[in-house]
Amino acid sequence: MRNGGRFGRLDWGKIKVGAFFLVLALSFGLYGRLAFSEGAASESSLPKKTPPPAEKVSISKKAEYVGSETCGACHEREVKEFQRSTHARISVPGDNFKVQGCEMCHGPASLHVAASGGKGNIINPRKDPNACFACHLDKKMEFRLPYHHPVLEGKMSCTDCHSPHGEDVRPWSATTLQDVNEACFRCHKEQRGPFVWEHEAIREGCTTCHKVHGSIHEKMLIARDNNLCLRCHTQMNFPMIGKQNHSGRLPQGGCFSAGCHTAVHGSNFDDHLRY
Amino acid sequence: MCFFLRLVIIGVLVAGLCEYSSAVVYAEESKTGDPSLFIEGAPVQQSMVEGDSGKFRAQHWIKDNFAGGLEDSSIEYPLPDSTSLSMSGHALIDEGDLAGKFSLKKEKLGYLDIDYSQFRKYYDNVGGVYRRFTTLRFNELDKDLSLDIGHLAIEAGLTLEKLPHLTFLYERQFEEGTKSRLSWTPVKEGSVTRNIGPSWQEIHEVVDTFSIKADHSIAGVNLNGEQRWEIWHAKTEREERNLSTTTTASDKKIRVQDQKPEADLMTTTLKAERWFWQDKVSTSTGYRFAHMTNHEVESIFELNENRVPTNFSNPKQVRDAAAHNIYDSHTWVGSSMFTPWRSFAVIPKFKAEILRRQSDSARPKDTTPVSTGGSPPDGIIDTTDVSNNDDRLTRWGEGVSLRFAGIPHTAIYNDLEFEQVRNWLSEDLQSIAGQSASDTNEVFSREVINYLSKRVWTLGGNFAPWYFLNQTVHLRIRQDDIKYNNIRFTDPGATTARSVFINNQNVGINEVSARTSLRLTQWLQPAFRYQFQESDYYAQGIPDSSIREKSRSLSNIYTFDLILQPRPDLTMMASYSRQTAFTTTPASNSSSTQIPNFNANVGTWLFELGYAPRPELVLTSTLLYSRADNFNDFTNIGLPLGADNARVDLTIGVKYSLNKHISIEPKYAFYHFNANPDAEFGNYNAHMIGLDVSIGWT
Numbered sequence: 020m021r022n023g024g025r026f027g028r029l030d031w032g033k034i035k036v037g038a039f040f041l042v043l044a045l046s047f048g049l050y051g052r053l054a055f056s057e058g059a060a061s062e063s064s065l066p067k068k069t070p071p072p073a074e075k076v077s078i079s080k081k082a083e084y085v086g087s088e089t090c091g092a093c094h095e096r097e098v099k100e101f102q103r104s105t106h107a108r109i110s111v112p113g114d115n116f117k118v119q120g121c122e123m124c125h126g127p128a129s130l131h132v133a134a135s136g137g138k139g140n141i142i143n144p145r146k147d148p149n150a151c152f153a154c155h156l157d158k159k160m161e162f163r164l165p166y167h168h169p170v171l172e173g174k175m176s177c178t179d180c181h182s183p184h185g186e187d188v189r190p191w192s193a194t195t196l197q198d199v200n201e202a203c204f205r206c207h208k209e210q211r212g213p214f215v216w217e218h219e220a221i222r223e224g225c226t227t228c229h230k231v232h233g234s235i236h237e238k239m240l241i242a243r244d245n246n247l248c249l250r251c252h253t254q255m256n257f258p259m260i261g262k263q264n265h266s267g268r269l270p271q272g273g274c275f276s277a278g279c280h281t282a283v284h285g286s287n288f289d290d291h292l293r294y
Numbered sequence: 295m296c297f298f299l300r301l302v303i304i305g306v307l308v309a310g311l312c313e314y315s316s317a318v319v320y321a322e323e324s325k326t327g328d329p330s331l332f333i334e335g336a337p338v339q340q341s342m343v344e345g346d347s348g349k350f351r352a353q354h355w356i357k358d359n360f361a362g363g364l365e366d367s368s369i370e371y372p373l374p375d376s377t378s379l380s381m382s383g384h385a386l387i388d389e390g391d392l393a394g395k396f397s398l399k400k401e402k403l404g405y406l407d408i409d410y411s412q413f414r415k416y417y418d419n420v421g422g423v424y425r426r427f428t429t430l431r432f433n434e435l436d437k438d439l440s441l442d443i444g445h446l447a448i449e450a451g452l453t454l455e456k457l458p459h460l461t462f463l464y465e466r467q468f469e470e471g472t473k474s475r476l477s478w479t480p481v482k483e484g485s486v487t488r489n490i491g492p493s494w495q496e497i498h499e500v501v502d503t504f505s506i507k508a509d510h511s512i513a514g515v516n517l518n519g520e521q522r523w524e525i526w527h528a529k530t531e532r533e534e535r536n537l538s539t540t541t542t543a544s545d546k547k548i549r550v551q552d553q554k555p556e557a558d559l560m561t562t563t564l565k566a567e568r569w570f571w572q573d574k575v576s577t578s579t580g581y582r583f584a585h586m587t588n589h590e591v592e593s594i595f596e597l598n599e600n601r602v603p604t605n606f607s608n609p610k611q612v613r614d615a616a617a618h619n620i621y622d623s624h625t626w627v628g629s630s631m632f633t634p635w636r637s638f639a640v641i642p643k644f645k646a647e648i649l650r651r652q653s654d655s656a657r658p659k660d661t662t663p664v665s666t667g668g669s670p671p672d673g674i675i676d677t678t679d680v681s682n683n684d685d686r687l688t689r690w691g692e693g694v695s696l697r698f699a700g701i702p703h704t705a706i707y708n709d710l711e712f713e714q715v716r717n718w719l720s721e722d723l724q725s726i727a728g729q730s731a732s733d734t735n736e737v738f739s740r741e742v743i744n745y746l747s748k749r750v751w752t753l754g755g756n757f758a759p760w761y762f763l764n765q766t767v768h769l770r771i772r773q774d775d776i777k778y779n780n781i782r783f784t785d786p787g788a789t790t791a792r793s794v795f796i797n798n799q800n801v802g803i804n805e806v807s808a809r810t811s812l813r814l815t816q817w818l819q820p821a822f823r824y825q826f827q828e829s830d831y832y833a834q835g836i837p838d839s840s841i842r843e844k845s846r847s848l849s850n851i852y853t854f855d856l857i858l859q860p861r862p863d864l865t866m867m868a869s870y871s872r873q874t875a876f877t878t879t880p881a882s883n884s885s886s887t888q889i890p891n892f893n894a895n896v897g898t899w900l901f902e903l904g905y906a907p908r909p910e911l912v913l914t915s916t917l918l919y920s921r922a923d924n925f926n927d928f929t930n931i932g933l934p935l936g937a938d939n940a941r942v943d944l945t946i947g948v949k950y951s952l953n954k955h956i957s958i959e960p961k962y963a964f965y966h967f968n969a970n971p972d973a974e975f976g977n978y979n980a981h982m983i984g985l986d987v988s989i990g991w992t
Binding site (some may be wrong): 052096099102103107108109110112121127138154155157159160161163165166169172173175186189192193194195196206208209211212213214215216217223234235236237239240242243244245246247249250251253254255257258265266267270271273275276277278281287288289290294 | 312352353355370391407413415418420422443445467474475476477478480487488489490497501516526528530534549551555557563565569573576580581586588592594610612615618619621625627629631633637639641642643645651654655659671679681683685692693695697699702704705707711712713721723735738750752755756757758764765774780796799809821823825829831833835837843845846847851853854869872875877878879880881882883886887889891892894896898900919920922924929931932933934935936937939941
């Protein structure tokens with residue numbers, strides 16, 4: 020009876036697939052309705068184009084740089100916001116240096132301007148992490164390590180965690196409205212707590228223990244063995260930890276194995292974070 | 295089920311295409327704009343795995359055997375009166391990878407976005423390896439592990455001119471499935487125990503979020519407010535099964551943990567921003583209030599190998615434990631930006647925060663009778679652990695950022711950040727007698743005020759003296775000092791746990807990164823990035839708080855990138871990354887319980903190629919080779935867990951455009967993973983063949 024699989028009262032698989040197709044069917048239905056009910060033959064001011072695959076060539080090779088002031092004509096708020104952002108601090112001035120401001124990440128924007136906006140004619144880093152990898156070379160390789168967040172697989176994007184236009188591209192500094200772990204807790208809510216017994220290391224940030232872009236270790240840990248915990252939990256009379264002698268336990272395996280400190284993110288019941 | 299789904303997909307696609315064709319005709323007649331359609335199907339994807347398919351799935355996020363479906367599709371259609379419609383989606387059913395997005399937007403009126411996405415995360419079902427074992431050297435679960443993760447969001451916005459822009463959002467996030475845990479279980483062979491047995495956790499989690507946002511400008515002040523409610527509830531079940539070659543019943547016990555956590559979170563966020571003096575000065579402020587309550591009910595069952603509840607020595611039998619937490623926070627932030635000269639900017643920032651957490655829990659335990667061979671618990675609560683904790687935290691943060699771009703082709707920045715935290719914490723755990731007397735070993739009390747002082751200094755620049763050279767340098771030094779002012783604590787005896795054992799902790803983190811990019815010619819563009827990070831941890835505690843124990847993590851990462859385009863139709867990229875990293879603690883020098891330094895070294899080569907000899911033909915290929923070499927054989931005194939493996943990924947695709955609108959792309963991939971059998975389990979060779987068909991129309 021106790022071997023799992025007890026949450027089968029609702030068939031979530033069917034519900035989710037049903038919801039998916041409902042959205043898709045609604046989309047097509049609404050699309051058809053709108054396409055044929057609006058009979059006006061006026062010229063559209065938004066000639067949006069998505070390049071077909073055979074024509075999906077590098078935008079940057081066809082387009083020219085236009086400068087952030089041009090972007091500001093339509094994206095005034097974003098351009099202003101960007102001036103305060105972390106990324107703006109590396110915008111190099113100079114008449115001969117055209118790659119500044121918005122176009123550092125979005126690429127040359129002349130096609131986008133000529134088309135009065137739209138998609139497919141300018142780089143969207145939200146959909147293409149290569150825009151970020153152009154500078155953050157190391158992250159491209161970290162995402163290829165065996166345990167990683169699925170950015171290259173297209174299931175996440177860099178902007179899910181980072182705020183490239185925002186005042187802090189890493190919105191977990193000492194002066195951000197967001198908490199240090201808020202970007203992580205957006206998905207990992209089970210680790211958020213609050214717990215009755217907290218692990219103080221969490222306050223310092225998930226990156227204290229996790230290498231969040233990619234790692235060679237499961238769960239993207241910085242170190243896989245007890246050294247991870249012993250960085251903080253150490254004292255001069257080691258293998259004593261507190262007043263407990265751990266000499267018999269440490270050689271057997273990790274601190275959070277064998278039913279010991281299994282609730283490393285926090286526990287509601289145990290002061291030593293055991294379950 | 296899958297057959298049915300495929301039929302539905304084909305039906306939807308056909309219907310979409312029919313409607314699309316009609317729409318194109320309509321659009322051409324009515325001259326409303328250029329609709330576009332793009333469909334990329336992956337009708338065939340077959341992965342054949344020899345070896346550990348679980349590890350293959352976990353590392354590549356790909357299901358073995360057959361998978362296929364619609365890989366990508368999008369349709370965009372401009373309508374009259376500045377209205378646009380777009381839809382996109384994909385459905386790789388066998389991989390549980392589904393997405394659908396619908397967006398309808400009318401300028402100066404509003405928009406409606408509906409977004410559904412789901413993907414599957416796979417987990418390896420093998421625990422660790424201990425090379426000195428012969429029978430239970432590694433162990434595999436009898437189930438495959440995967441977790442479906444997804445969300446449905448419906449967002450509607452009103453963007454009427456001169457009126458506040460309003461956004462309404464409903465979102466449901468979910469997680470459903472079973473994942474692996476690193477809470478590995480004891481495996482015993484003879485008299486030796488190593489914790490290498492796999493464990494898993496079944497998860498059923500739903501989060502419902504409702505949000506209303508308003509955005510408006512009044513007298514040049516941009517105002518922004520959001521009210522958000524989040525309701526989270528989950529059911530989880532974790533199982534840990536001890537394994538053994540012995541006949542002792544307790545060596546094969548099973549521990550099951552059932553949890554039902556719930557949380558309600560309400561946040562109110564207000565922001566204001568204004569720009570002055572020809573946009574040379576800006577100031578912004580924000581406030582957020584968060585109120586959260588959460589509850590959890592938990593039971594732990596210890597079972598014998600036949601899954602009968604059994605008390606062995608030191609039993610863990612918890613029945614309907616309940617916990618409550620209330621959390622409130624008020625956060626204020628403010629920042630300004632002064633640009634007295636075009637090339638110089640100052641950005642001061644501050645933050646003030648007050649947090650309060652009140653927590654209590656009760657954990658009833660049924661721990662008798664106990665016998666060596668195991669006895670069923672009698673169903674009567676023996677003792678109850680009662681916790682009452684209170685936490686009040688105030689936090690101040692200050693920062694100033696200076697940016698100077700007065701030197702041609704140079705941008706320099708210097709950031710300073712400070713944080714001061716005062717955290718008053720009162721924790722009390724008591725044992726209440728039931729059938730048995732209260733357990734004095736569980737008594738824990740502590741009242742502490744800890745002070746954290748954090749300083750971060752960042753200095754960096756971006757230099758582009760010539761168009762072909764770009765150099766960035768970034769230095770970051772961080773120092774955290776935590777002092778524990780212990781007011782009250784238990785010190786029950788010589789051997790039992792003491793609640794306080796750290797008096798001071800200091801953490802120093804030094805980071806350096808540098809990147810050099812060269813654009814020597816159009817066809818040769820090398821880049822190099824170096825990163826160094828050193829984290830030093832110092833702890834002072836019992837028995838002699840005058841002595842600081844030092845631990846250290848250090849990493850160097852070197853990354854080379856070379857882009858070659860010798861011909862207009864040929865692009866090649868080669869990347870190499872080498873990470874050398876280690877963590878060392880005082881345990882490495884321990885005479886009685888030595889734990890050597892932990893190494894995390896890895897080198898990765900990546901080659902990418904794109905070749906388009908003819909406009910209708912594109913050849914793409916990637917080759918990755920990665921080697922981690924970290925096995926340190928101290929199995930006689932411990933459990934080495936360093937990664938030690940080699941990996942090869944090869945992908946080849948040939949894309950051929952049959953005409954302007956349709957292209958096909960047969961693909962082949964080979965994945966190889968070879969682990970040192972003394973360090974980890976899970977070799978595989980996988981071949982994947984697939985075919986993509988793309989249809990694009992504008």
